[in-house]
Amino acid sequence: MDREKFDVIVIGAGHAGCEAALAAARLGMRTLILTMSVDHIAFMPCNPHIGGSSKGHLVREIDALGGEMGRNIDGTFLQSKMLNRSKGPAVHSLRAQADKLAYSMQMRRVLEKQEGLTIKQAEAVALLTDESGPAGQGCRRICGVRIATGPEFEAQAVILCTGTYGTARCLCGESITETGPNGLQRSVNLSESLRALGIGLRRFKTGTPARMDGSTVDFSRMIRQDGDIPVIPFSFTTDPDTVQREQLPCYLTYTNKETHDIIRANLDRSPIYAGIIEGVGPRYCPSIEDKVVKFPEHERHQVFVEPEGTYTNEVYIDGMSSSMPEDVQVKMYHTVPGLEHAQIVKNAYAIEYDCLTPGQLSSALEIRAIRGLFCAGQINGSSGYEEAAAQGLVAGINAVMQILQREPLVIDRSEGYIGVLIDDLVTKENEEPYRMMTSRAEYRLLLRQDNADLRLTEKGYAVGLISEERVTALRKKREQIEAEKIRLKNVLLGAAPEVQQFMEEHGSAPLKTGMSLAELLNRPELTWENLAPLDPGRRPLPAAVIEQVEIDLRYAGYIERQERQVKQFRKAEHQRIPDDIDYSDVPSLRLEARQKLSRFRPESIGQAMRLAGVTPADASVLMVYLAARRASSR
Numbered sequence: 271m272d273r274e275k276f277d278v279i280v281i282g283a284g285h286a287g288c289e290a291a292l293a294a295a296r297l298g299m300r301t302l303i304l305t306m307s308v309d310h311i312a313f314m315p316c317n318p319h320i321g322g323s324s325k326g327h328l329v330r331e332i333d334a335l336g337g338e339m340g341r342n343i344d345g346t347f348l349q350s351k352m353l354n355r356s357k358g359p360a361v362h363s364l365r366a367q368a369d370k371l372a373y374s375m376q377m378r379r380v381l382e383k384q385e386g387l388t389i390k391q392a393e394a395v396a397l398l399t400d401e402s403g404p405a406g407q408g409c410r411r412i413c414g415v416r417i418a419t420g421p422e423f424e425a426q427a428v429i430l431c432t433g434t435y436g437t438a439r440c441l442c443g444e445s446i447t448e449t450g451p452n453g454l455q456r457s458v459n460l461s462e463s464l465r466a467l468g469i470g471l472r473r474f475k476t477g478t479p480a481r482m483d484g485s486t487v488d489f490s491r492m493i494r495q496d497g498d499i500p501v502i503p504f505s506f507t508t509d510p511d512t513v514q515r516e517q518l519p520c521y522l523t524y525t526n527k528e529t530h531d532i533i534r535a536n537l538d539r540s541p542i543y544a545g546i547i548e549g550v551g552p553r554y555c556p557s558i559e560d561k562v563v564k565f566p567e568h569e570r571h572q573v574f575v576e577p578e579g580t581y582t583n584e585v586y587i588d589g590m591s592s593s594m595p596e597d598v599q600v601k602m603y604h605t606v607p608g609l610e611h612a613q614i615v616k617n618a619y620a621i622e623y624d625c626l627t628p629g630q631l632s633s634a635l636e637i638r639a640i641r642g643l644f645c646a647g648q649i650n651g652s653s654g655y656e657e658a659a660a661q662g663l664v665a666g667i668n669a670v671m672q673i674l675q676r677e678p679l680v681i682d683r684s685e686g687y688i689g690v691l692i693d694d695l696v697t698k699e700n701e702e703p704y705r706m707m708t709s710r711a712e713y714r715l716l717l718r719q720d721n722a723d724l725r726l727t728e729k730g731y732a733v734g735l736i737s738e739e740r741v742t743a744l745r746k747k748r749e750q751i752e753a754e755k756i757r758l759k760n761v762l763l764g765a766a767p768e769v770q771q772f773m774e775e776h777g778s779a780p781l782k783t784g785m786s787l788a789e790l791l792n793r794p795e796l797t798w799e800n801l802a803p804l805d806p807g808r809r810p811l812p813a814a815v816i817e818q819v820e821i822d823l824r825y826a827g828y829i830e831r832q833e834r835q836v837k838q839f840r841k842a843e844h845q846r847i848p849d850d851i852d853y854s855d856v857p858s859l860r861l862e863a864r865q866k867l868s869r870f871r872p873e874s875i876g877q878a879m880r881l882a883g884v885t886p887a888d889a890s891v892l893m894v895y896l897a898a899r900r901a902s903s904r
Contacts, residue, residue: 275424276302278669279415281394281460282431283311285655286647286662288377289337290429293666295387296336297734299673302423303381304415306435306455308391312342312377314655315434315451316478317586318370318578321504323353324708325656326363327687330722332656333505335688336735337663338380339656340504346372348577349497349517359821360714364504367520369579392417395459397428397467399640410467412642418459427669429644431662434476436461436624436649441541442617443595451478451621461624468639470627474703476653477557477591477620480599482575482612484583491608492521492575506723507740518577521608524570525558525590528605533562536598541620557620558590558602573606584615593620625651628699629869633692634668634678635661638871644669650695653703660688661695667733679733682843684713684836686726697870697880712839713832715825720817724748750815755822758788763804772804791823842876845893856895863888 278294280287283305291303305311320343321329333340347366354361381389398414414424438456439448450456461471497517503510537543540559556564561571574588587609592599596617603609626649630637635650637643646665647658668678681689690711695704711717717725727744730736763769765781773780778795787805790796798816802808811819822829853859853867862883872878875896879889 273414273422273424276300276388277425277673278302278427278429278666279304279423279425280429280431280666281415282433282435282647283308283381283389284431284433284647284658285312285339286433286658286665287429287431288312288381289332289339289659289662290431290644290646290666290669291381291387292338292384293336293663293735294427294429294670295384297667297670298386299670300386300388302388302390302425304390304392304394304417306391306393306450306457308378308389310374310454311381311389312374313452313454314368314370314373316476317576317588318368318373319365319576320347320368320373320655321363321365322656323361323363323365324687324706324710325654326353326365326504327708327717327719327722328656328660328691328706329364329504330506330719331686331688331726332660332663333507334722334726335663335667335730336733337659338377339659340506341508342373342377342380343368344503344505344508344513346376347501347513347517348580349520350501350513351495351498352502358715359718359720359825361708363708363719364502366504367518367576371579371581390417392419393455393457393459394418396463397460397640397643398422398424399467410640412640425642426673427642427644429646429662429665429669430649431645431647431658431665432457432460432624432649433658434621434623434648436471438621438623440619440621441593442619443539443541443593443598445595446541452616464624469637470630471624472627473622474625474648474651475620475622476703477593478618479558479587479590479592480603480614480618481578481584481586481616482603482609483615484577484585486611486613487575487585488608488610489521489575492523495520495522495574506727518580520577521575523573523575523607523609525573525606526570529558529602530562532598532602532605533559533594536594537563539595539598541593556591558592559594575608587618590618591620592618594618623648625649629871631696632871633680633696633873633877634672635665635692636668636672636678642669642672648703651700651704652691652695653705657691657704657706660691664688664692667735671733679729681726681729682840683711684716684839685729686722687711687717688726690717693877693880697872697877699882713836715828716832716836718821720814720821724818747812747815747818750811751818751822754811754815754819755788757808758791758819758823759786761787761805761807763787763790769804776800788823791820794824839876842879843874845875845896847872847874847878847892847896848899851896856892858891859895860885860888867892 277299278301280291280303295301329340346369350366353363394415395418396416399410400413412428416422435450435457438450501513503513576586578584635644644665646661671678683689731741764784770780853864866881866883
């Protein structure tokens, strides 16, 4: 049988797979996306929301690079809210509750309309390789995929986006079913194919709470949580007027002593504590059993009750994921105020699945041992829709860059949360599913969600995903920001009576000396808008420009300090390590460092220094060796 030929094949149509396939097709590649179920494209088996703390940054960055997630949630959200408003702009994060069905249907529609993209429902069972990898690198090259029904497809690059389907099994107490999330078919043969190719796999675990029939929930006993007015869109291309619509409420309630007593009394029936579950679970998204056991001092835990869609009564019980047996679940949920008589539509469950062991990925998200094989999402050891989508976009771009013999897109830790995410997955031995958090970003004041376009859209344009029109608008925005900052620095005010009266009316200290409008913006009670009476020469500016001007001037000292730190960081990042280095040849390198460097194959001195087990002294030894090697090759 002749093989049908594609440029890129994407295995999996979750959030990583959708971004990877769209990126490849939009960059002109003939692309095939294989999915176990075309009716579950961009499916949300856990909480149907997009964004949240740090994750909102990822969605904005995906959009800035030319990805789809931000646009998709803008059209399908049920409620939208900006988190952490009481804190500084570095941690502001947009979060939207999604209509689960609408989000999936809209993403499928986008994929179906994309020129050059073919969707096929099929199980990928084997990766096809040949021995034509780069000479001297001892690696194979990917050349295609075989599906369960027999046909084989050729490709120059394959992207694995298998999510939690790899040899998956779901656990609910003593009940164990060999299935993917939500009862969908799992994948077994592909894991066997990966192992046969020498790719290391391990087991991770995640979980999800029960879904309840909302008509049986007493919302009057809970605290209502409404969305923001006005709504701020995720995508920089979305007209804000189009997202101002009626929103559905969410609700807050709490567990209590009775809930915790029931859980403690039945821990021996939890697969997590009975030793049945092999995989490691996420520390930052624990089950309710973990919360009760690990935080015994807490008398209660938050529980958010959130809608799943417009055309269903189903609600999601956020904060109470569990693997307890069904009878225990019924008892514990019924102790929560408002859930006393709630009926479970879908039981909570834990799910185990295969993912990569650390040390196999390059910064381009390519498996180093197999040329042309890229990986994105939970197979890389991460958790979350947004983390998956970000990796999918980068993997899709880099698969194409390799085919076109161009340099890969690598976003470093100073350029984006996507860079932090990928660098952590590449350099760290994560012992649990990796979740993005603002605390992981060293330069988070520079990496705000509001300036994602200013940081990354030029990169999206360079690879070909951003239009000329969009990058021109971005450049105009940047010029307006800089021009307005200069203007405000040059508008000086003295201690005139009308100025002092203005200060008094706005609760601001009177002026003792002359000050510029830029200096006045350092005062938290003053804004660009309310300074208008003292600034008759101003011209109207877009809200997005004003936002950047205020932040840049208000936090100028902190921003300058982080920019100096970034310069130091980049010195180490720019010291590249050759691919062919043999660490056994490096004299005076400690054994542990030699082993870690050989396993993870860092691409720069900076990356080497972030490896656990590599000390500053080891890095110095390596730099001396590399300098001598460069000198001898001249």
